[in-house]
Amino acid sequence: MLTRTITSIPFLAGLVLAVQFAGTGQAIAADEPFAATARNYDTYCTQCHGINRNGRGINSRDMSVQPRDHSDAKGMGGIPDSELFRVIKEGGLAVNKSVLMPAWGNVMNDTEIREMVAYLRHVCKCGTDN
Amino acid sequence: MRLHLAVALSLGLLAAPSWADGGANLLISQCASCHALEKPQDASLDRLWKRGGPDLYFAGSKFNKPWLVQWLQNPVRIRSAGELYRKHVKGSGQEDVIDETTLTPHVRLAKAEAEAAADALMALSGPAGLVEKNAFKGEKVSTAMGAMFFGKLRGCGACHMAKPGSGGASGPELYTAGERLQADYLYSYIKNPQKFDPRIWMPTLNLAEPDLQRLTAYILQLSAKEGK
Numbered sequence: 465m466l467t468r469t470i471t472s473i474p475f476l477a478g479l480v481l482a483v484q485f486a487g488t489g490q491a492i493a494a495d496e497p498f499a500a501t502a503r504n505y506d507t508y509c510t511q512c513h514g515i516n517r518n519g520r521g522i523n524s525r526d527m528s529v530q531p532r533d534h535s536d537a538k539g540m541g542g543i544p545d546s547e548l549f550r551v552i553k554e555g556g557l558a559v560n561k562s563v564l565m566p567a568w569g570n571v572m573n574d575t576e577i578r579e580m581v582a583y584l585r586h587v588c589k590c591g592t593d594n
Numbered sequence: 595m596r597l598h599l600a601v602a603l604s605l606g607l608l609a610a611p612s613w614a615d616g617g618a619n620l621l622i623s624q625c626a627s628c629h630a631l632e633k634p635q636d637a638s639l640d641r642l643w644k645r646g647g648p649d650l651y652f653a654g655s656k657f658n659k660p661w662l663v664q665w666l667q668n669p670v671r672i673r674s675a676g677e678l679y680r681k682h683v684k685g686s687g688q689e690d691v692i693d694e695t696t697l698t699p700h701v702r703l704a705k706a707e708a709e710a711a712a713d714a715l716m717a718l719s720g721p722a723g724l725v726e727k728n729a730f731k732g733e734k735v736s737t738a739m740g741a742m743f744f745g746k747l748r749g750c751g752a753c754h755m756a757k758p759g760s761g762g763a764s765g766p767e768l769y770t771a772g773e774r775l776q777a778d779y780l781y782s783y784i785k786n787p788q789k790f791d792p793r794i795w796m797p798t799l800n801l802a803e804p805d806l807q808r809l810t811a812y813i814l815q816l817s818a819k820e821g822k
Contacts, residue, residue, distance in 0.1 A: 506680050507639060508795050511753060511764035514690050515683055522675050522683045522690045523752050523762035555797075564749040566797035570788050 501583040504576060508568055517587045529562040540588035548581045616707075617714030624701050624711070625650060633721060639793040647677055647700075649791070652720025656779045659712050665774075666708035669700035672766045672774070674755070678795070679764040692763065724789065730777035730810050740812025748799060748809065756816055765796065772814040781810045 506515070512531040514521040519533035534540060547559055552572070556565030572580065585591060621631055628646025653662075676682035676697045684693040703711060735743075744750045754768045755761035771780060782789070785806055787796035801809065 503639060503643075507642070507678070507793075508797075510680055510683070510690075511762070511795070514685070515680070516685050516690075520685075520689045521764075522679060522692065523764055525689050526761055527752055528746075562749070563747065564752045566749065567800065568797055570786070570798035570800075571793065571795075 498579070498583045498586055501576070501579045504572060504580060505583060508571060512564070527564055529564050531564075534584055534587045537588050537590035540584065541590040545581050545585075548584060549577055552577045552580055617710035617712075617717075620703070620707055620711045621650075621714050624703075631718065637792050642678060642791065642793055642795075643681070650715060651718055652724055652779075652790070653715040654717055654719040655725040656720075656775060657715065658774060658776060659716050661774045662712040662715060663705075663708050666703045666711055667705055669702055671697070671700075672770070673764070674767070675763040725776070725779050725782045726785075727778060729785075730781045730814075731807055732777070733807055733811050735808050735811040735815070737812075737815070740808065740815065743805070743808055744812055748801075748805075750809070753796075768813050769816045772816060775814075777810060777814055780813060781806055784809055 505513075505517070510517075510521055512521040512523050512527070513519055513534055514524070514531070517534040519531045519536075521531060524531055532539065551559045551561060551565060553567060553569040553574070555567035556562040558567070568577070625631065630645065630649040630651050633651050634641060634649070673679065675692050682693050682696045683690045685691075741756070744756055750756075750768075751761040753762035753765035755763075757769050758767070783796075784799065784801065786798055787794050788798060
């Protein structure tokens with residue numbers, strides 16, 4: 465009896481997951497043609513930088529150094545692409561910034577990081593001042 | 595246990611086989627729809643978004659069995675924002691918040707089922723070398739030194755809680771890690787999370803060997819009781 469009951473649970477769970485997965489596509493669709501990079505951002509960056517890319521991620525409450533607001537055109541405009549690339553790949557310490565920004569070079573390859581830099585320009589609606 | 599069978603069962607296409615032993619049968623019927631019981635062929639990020647929970651194909655090299663038996667009977671959330679966190683977070687006027695409506699309770703087992711499932715999980719050791727045997731040397735570290743390393747020097751607290759209610763929500767709580775996890779797993783995972791999954795959202799910290807030992811020791815020493 466237990467077996468018959470529980471075999472239906474995974475099926476229902478699968479349906480719930482499918483609905484949840486579909487629901488996460490909204491932000492990505494808005495970021496076309498950066499869909500793959502927006503997915504990377506959603507996976508690795510939003511935990512600190514926020515689902516609205518405003519530096520208010522789920523982890524930010526207790527962080528001693530607040531994550532950068534990627535929607536801030538003025539703040540982001542002062543950072544050259546080369547520094548954005550390096551801080552993503554090697555982490556905050558590599559550019560004399562916070563250790564709370566980890567190195568993502570073992571997760572994203574150089575092409576993906578370059579695309580992330582371009583995506584950040586798309587998010588901040590800014591170029592670089594440098 | 596074969597993957598195609600697990601998938602068929604997870605889709606509700608088959609009844610659980612009467613020939614299967616209790617623990618393996620439980621894993622197939624209750625766990626396989628959300629957790630990988632064999633190493634996935636698909637190493638993509640999409641798989642991580644679609645899966646319902648952490649992979650279990652190396653559970654026997656990861657968990658402490660007594661903890662498994664207890665937790666399966668009383669499954670409390672280990673990752674406060676769920677897994678994967680991004681699917682369970684919503685915006686607010688200030689910091690993002692956990693959307694509790696998207697989180698569902700974990701299956702709860704009776705004692706005999708929990709013991710059988712734990713036995714079956716402990717038999718899933720994973721690929722040879724995934725967890726480095728005897729890598730942790732068993733050193734102790736002072737709480738003050740460990741806390742400084744965990745927090746200020748390495749930033750682990752950004753994503754993990756070293757005591758209840760304080761720290762990040764996207765990663766698993768670590769004040770229960772000493773009860774939950776085997777030392778060599780903890781060492782191996784911190785050393786290279788992408789060895790376990792190339793797209794996982796835990797970054798590699800590139801720690802030197804002494805620091806790996808120190809951090810592993812500190813996390814193993816944490817406990818919810820002392821952390822309050």
